[in-house]
Amino acid sequence: MPNHSETPSAQIDALISLMGDPDPHVWPPVEKQLLKLGGETQDSLWKAAEGGDSSLVRMRARGVLAKIHAEALTDSFRNWVDPGRPEHDLEEGWFLLTKLEYPGLDEGVYRQKLDEMAADLDPLLRGARDLDALKVFQRYIHFEKEFRGNVQGYHEAENSYINDLLDRRLGIPISLSSLYLLISRRVGLPFEGISAPGHFLLRYRRDGAGMDPVYIDPFHGGRNLSRSECAAFLHSMGQVVGRELDTPVNNCHILARMCRNLAGIYGSSGPAQKAERLIAWIDILGSAGPSDA
Secondary structure, X not given: OOOOOOOHHHHHHHHHHOOOOOOOOOHHHHHHHHHHHHHHHHHHHHHHHHHOOOHHHHHHHHHHHHHHHHHHHHHHHHHHHOOOXXXXXXXXXXXXXXXXXXXXXXXXHHHHHHHHHHHHHHHHHOOOOHHHHHHHHHHHHHHHOOOEXXXXXXXXXXXXXXXXXXXXXXXXXXXXXXXXXXXXXXXXXXXXXXXXXXXXXXXXXXXXXXXXXXXXEHHHOOEEEOHHHHHHHHHHXXXXXXXXXHOOOOHHHHHHHHHHHHHHHHHHHOOHHHHHHHHHHHHHHOOOOOOOO
16 A cells, blocks of 8 residues: 555555556555545546556546545535525536536536526516416427426436436426426526425416415426316325425425435436435435435
8 A cells, every 4th residue: 555655646646556456455445545535636547547557447447536526526415405505506406416427517508408498488478477477388398398208218317317308308297397497487487396295296376366376297298287186186196195285395305306216216226326325415405205206
């Protein structure tokens, strides 16, 4: 093992030189030390990952880089969850979650897509109010942009990542509902997340005092439902409905539910490391919502 009195650069070089050692007792302490050094090692690790002199070196370098990236993201996620923050921005949190799977994601590309959709909607919504505005919004999302529920591939992890949702225009109830929330925030429509058991929904607040809200199911083409119709739909799925339909949830709850969905997918089909990381994020959030979309 490297001498700890060495300069960081010399220590990193010594650790990198040991990455190809086939002795199974050598690698664990080397990896541990590389992870401890963290960001200082990244330039050397990238060189080893791309041009290492053996497949073992390249594989190990990529593995350490992935762990360093995940730890840095987890630190950012802790900052996002911090109760002292004035706001837990759903868009920011969703991008952090997506970067666990796509480390090199260019957020700007996808934020621009959301901005462009809002810019398309602005003139369409001009002068529209209440249910008319809702119809314009839904028509744009589901007919013009063709976002829809992924019935055939319901349990694909890609349904839960913001870049995949925007690229494929396929999602599950919570990801399609979150798309509504991100765009409606830009255009000023009053949607709220409803964490119904087994099937995430939205609620749309009406303009008039005392008017019953409309519930929306983005997974099924944005269909509108009354509260009693929502309850009947959920009962038909075998779900027990409590006060969830009357209680909008915050963004931490939405992220916790997304993490639970993905942890369930990776827990059953692998890789296990991804499931473990997501479970750790759920623990950081400290809020447990019902899982399964």
